[in-house]
Amino acid sequence: MEKVGIIGIGATKFGELWKQSLRDLLAESQLKAIEDAKISEKDIDLIFTGNMCSGDFSGQNHLGSMASEILNLNVPSIRVEAACASGSVALRQGMQAIRGGEADIVLVNGVEKMTDVQTRQATTGLMGAGDEEWEGFNGLTFCGLYAMMARAYMHKYRLTREQLALVSVKNHKHATYNPIAHYHNEITVDQVLNSSIIADPLTLLDCSPITDGSASVVLAREDIARKFESPIWILGSGQANDTLSLHARKSLTEIPASTHAAQRALMQAKLGIDKVNVTEVHDCFSIAEVMAIEDLGLIPRGEAGRIMEEGQTYFDGKVPVNSCGGLKACGHPIGATGIKQVWEIVKQLRNEAGKRQIGKANIGLTHNVGGTGSTVVVNVFGRDRENKGY
Amino acid sequence: MEKVGIIGIGATKFGELWKQSLRDLLAESQLKAIEDAKISEKDIDLIFTGNMCSGDFSGQNHLGSMASEILNLNVPSIRVEAACASGSVALRQGMQAIRGGEADIVLVNGVEKMTDVQTRQATTGLMGAGDEEWEGFNGLTFCGLYAMMARAYMHKYRLTREQLALVSVKNHKHATYNPIAHYHNEITVDQVLNSSIIADPLTLLDCSPITDGSASVVLAREDIARKFESPIWILGSGQANDTLSLHARKSLTEIPASTHAAQRALMQAKLGIDKVNVTEVHDCFSIAEVMAIEDLGLIPRGEAGRIMEEGQTYFDGKVPVNSCGGLKACGHPIGATGIKQVWEIVKQLRNEAGKRQIGKANIGLTHNVGGTGSTVVVNVFGRDRENKGY
Numbered sequence: 001m002e003k004v005g006i007i008g009i010g011a012t013k014f015g016e017l018w019k020q021s022l023r024d025l026l027a028e029s030q031l032k033a034i035e036d037a038k039i040s041e042k043d044i045d046l047i048f049t050g051n052m053c054s055g056d057f058s059g060q061n062h063l064g065s066m067a068s069e070i071l072n073l074n075v076p077s078i079r080v081e082a083a084c085a086s087g088s089v090a091l092r093q094g095m096q097a098i099r100g101g102e103a104d105i106v107l108v109n110g111v112e113k114m115t116d117v118q119t120r121q122a123t124t125g126l127m128g129a130g131d132e133e134w135e136g137f138n139g140l141t142f143c144g145l146y147a148m149m150a151r152a153y154m155h156k157y158r159l160t161r162e163q164l165a166l167v168s169v170k171n172h173k174h175a176t177y178n179p180i181a182h183y184h185n186e187i188t189v190d191q192v193l194n195s196s197i198i199a200d201p202l203t204l205l206d207c208s209p210i211t212d213g214s215a216s217v218v219l220a221r222e223d224i225a226r227k228f229e230s231p232i233w234i235l236g237s238g239q240a241n242d243t244l245s246l247h248a249r250k251s252l253t254e255i256p257a258s259t260h261a262a263q264r265a266l267m268q269a270k271l272g273i274d275k276v277n278v279t280e281v282h283d284c285f286s287i288a289e290v291m292a293i294e295d296l297g298l299i300p301r302g303e304a305g306r307i308m309e310e311g312q313t314y315f316d317g318k319v320p321v322n323s324c325g326g327l328k329a330c331g332h333p334i335g336a337t338g339i340k341q342v343w344e345i346v347k348q349l350r351n352e353a354g355k356r357q358i359g360k361a362n363i364g365l366t367h368n369v370g371g372t373g374s375t376v377v378v379n380v381f382g383r384d385r386e387n388k389g390y
Numbered sequence: 391m392e393k394v395g396i397i398g399i400g401a402t403k404f405g406e407l408w409k410q411s412l413r414d415l416l417a418e419s420q421l422k423a424i425e426d427a428k429i430s431e432k433d434i435d436l437i438f439t440g441n442m443c444s445g446d447f448s449g450q451n452h453l454g455s456m457a458s459e460i461l462n463l464n465v466p467s468i469r470v471e472a473a474c475a476s477g478s479v480a481l482r483q484g485m486q487a488i489r490g491g492e493a494d495i496v497l498v499n500g501v502e503k504m505t506d507v508q509t510r511q512a513t514t515g516l517m518g519a520g521d522e523e524w525e526g527f528n529g530l531t532f533c534g535l536y537a538m539m540a541r542a543y544m545h546k547y548r549l550t551r552e553q554l555a556l557v558s559v560k561n562h563k564h565a566t567y568n569p570i571a572h573y574h575n576e577i578t579v580d581q582v583l584n585s586s587i588i589a590d591p592l593t594l595l596d597c598s599p600i601t602d603g604s605a606s607v608v609l610a611r612e613d614i615a616r617k618f619e620s621p622i623w624i625l626g627s628g629q630a631n632d633t634l635s636l637h638a639r640k641s642l643t644e645i646p647a648s649t650h651a652a653q654r655a656l657m658q659a660k661l662g663i664d665k666v667n668v669t670e671v672h673d674c675f676s677i678a679e680v681m682a683i684e685d686l687g688l689i690p691r692g693e694a695g696r697i698m699e700e701g702q703t704y705f706d707g708k709v710p711v712n713s714c715g716g717l718k719a720c721g722h723p724i725g726a727t728g729i730k731q732v733w734e735i736v737k738q739l740r741n742e743a744g745k746r747q748i749g750k751a752n753i754g755l756t757h758n759v760g761g762t763g764s765t766v767v768v769n770v771f772g773r774d775r776e777n778k779g780y
Contacts, residue, residue: 100490
């Protein structure tokens with residue numbers, strides 16, 4: 001199977017960016033990625049843009065055309081959507097277009113402008129990631145769905161409320177080292193426990209925020225990528241889907257699509273999960289990171305609480321998770337998140353992550369979830385494909 | 391380049407389907423296409439679904455997961471969006487996934503549930519196909535944009551209002567022969583001219599309606615498709631993008647992306663436009679069909695008025711266009727339209743189009759436009775690849 005290299009990355013600051021429109025954000029990350037790759041926009045054959053809610057939040061669909069217009073190109077340019085996994089799904093389409101011979105160089109974007117609407121509209125719009133007919137219609141919010149998963153997990157595995165809070169505490173710490181992160185303040189377990197209840201047991205500080213942001217990457221066919229300085233390789237990619245609604249699943253304490261997607265990606269990469277040095281997982285809520293590290297097989301089932309207490313998931317621990325600050329503290333502009341995860345892994349594999357740089361970063365993994373686990377994409381990245389030390 | 395065959399098609403009735411939800415529509419067309427292909431749903435490796443406005447109109451995004459859930463599959467399933475060209479863009483993704491070795495058999499859907507919202511919300515949602523920041527914000531409607539194109543074309547090429555009305559008259563006539571069409575009534579030039587003005591010079595009967603509907607096709611790798619009865623081949627596919635906003639273009643009387651997409655598709659198919667026997671074009675408004683047949687090179691520039699008066703675009707004429715009734719009379723469920731066009735071409739190439747069957751249908755072409763020409767996809771289909779009579 002044709003290998004695909006990442007030759008450029010770019011991201012905006014994540015945050016409440018009142019002065020930047022959807023178009024401004026997309027333009028900035030696109031141009032940064034093109035500049036980072038040291039190519040001309042004319043080298044781009046194809047563009048994919050991951051986005052969930054621009055129709056709801058900005059009255060603007062058809063982002064494919066916006067993305068190509070910004071660069072004054074008439075190449076095919078397409079928006080893809082898979083709720084919170086939109087960015088990673090866009091990356092997969094870009095990769096497949098290169099493998100299929102449709103393109104040599106592909107620009108992949110993820111973007112979301114979320115702060116132009118009222119919280120109520122954002123909450124309703126985001127529920128479109130779940131099942132409107134069976135969940136949203138009956139009054140469930142997206143936070144409510146994950147709250148049920150949190151309750152079930154805490155009961156089954158005796159996870160304490162304090163242990164759960166450690167996800168947010170760690171991710172806020174990491175974000176202090178990440179210049180683009182939405183938040184740069186450290187928080188404590190007490191602060192998490194005492195912040196407003198959103199959907200019991202989840203409090204405000206268990207939840208990823210409403211964030212604006214955009215991220216872009218430039219992909220290239222293997223022989224082209226080899227001509228560039230330190231390309232990062234996509235070694236494997238897996239996607240799995242599951243029911244739209246949570247009630248149709250057999251268990252509330254795990255996300256089977258995460259396990260399936262990881263198996264597919266690792267099989268394609270011909271690697272075991274033990275070879276992965278650095279991981280970005282989908283912590284839309286604290287409980288989501290807990291389930292993710294178990295679903296991926298990074299740690300044994302039910303042991304997340306203990307392992308987090310031991311500090312193993314910090315960037316300098318044995319199982320570094322979300323060194324960028326995760327969705328919780330770097331922010332979660334829905335469509336941008338999957339590409340921002342790739343941005344962070346590329347930073348780590350290039351040894352450009354500054355104060356949050358993990359020691360040995362040869363293999364990285366991204367895990368991006370749409371809905372309550374209805375779409376999961378896992379991608380595996382490597383610094384140098386020929387390196388036998390993997 | 392790997393060839394891709396179409397081995398199954400399915401479509402719901404198009405219309406105001408009050409009793410069917412978005413999910414019902416999607417389920418019906420998927421199951422019909424699978425039944426038509428005589429495969430099991432377990433044979434499907436990958437699903438793409440084209441849709442524009444389900445977030446706006448049904449509070450439901452994440453249709454990829456819905457599509458796979460309906461079939462009880464956990465295969466990758468993705469929604470793509472390019473405004474009114476969403477269906478054709480989904481088809482291209484499915485085709486590329488097969489060419490890239492990602493899948494052997496792919497299900498491609500197009501769906502839109504439009505009648506659950508008020509007209510005002512539909513009008514606003516559809517303007518998301520244009521440029522919200524520069525067009526929608528300043529009060530332009532989507533009909534208004536095409537009305538400006540109509541005025542400019544009528545002025546430049548001396549097209550009369552009566553000639554323009556012939557598009558709708560012909561498409562309503564064709565629809566009377568199409569069982570799935572939204573409308574089964576014939577209309578006259580006088581009726582078009584005397585119906586309510588929507589955006590001068592366009593009247594109600596110049597505009598495609600708000601329609602519910604879903605269409606699906608099953609694609610297969612060449613060697614697999616050859617085992618099925620009368621596969622139809624995708625011989626070439628082209629997509630071109632242009633500016634999101636109409637004011638950024640050089641001309642109001644043509645859509646350059648249509649010409650570029652057609653050139654790319656015909657070059658891939660190694661065919662001239664003169665070899666095409668049957669064409670489905672994007673007549674979201676009457677003027678759109680006029681420009682389309684000229685942009686594609688089916689007739690000389692500026693001669694649409696005369697050629698329509700001679701009846702050449704009827705299904706039994708020299709240049710048969712929109713034998714299904716087009717967007718005007720078959721209906722225009724946005725995301726479904728691109729796939730419904732393929733459905734019609736497959737019907738024609740299989741010689742299954744009943745009373746609207748054109749005489750010699752060896753090569754068919756679909757032309758699907760997003761926005762005012764910001765995304766255009768042209769696909770070319772053939773009945774039998776080895777047939778040297780093309």
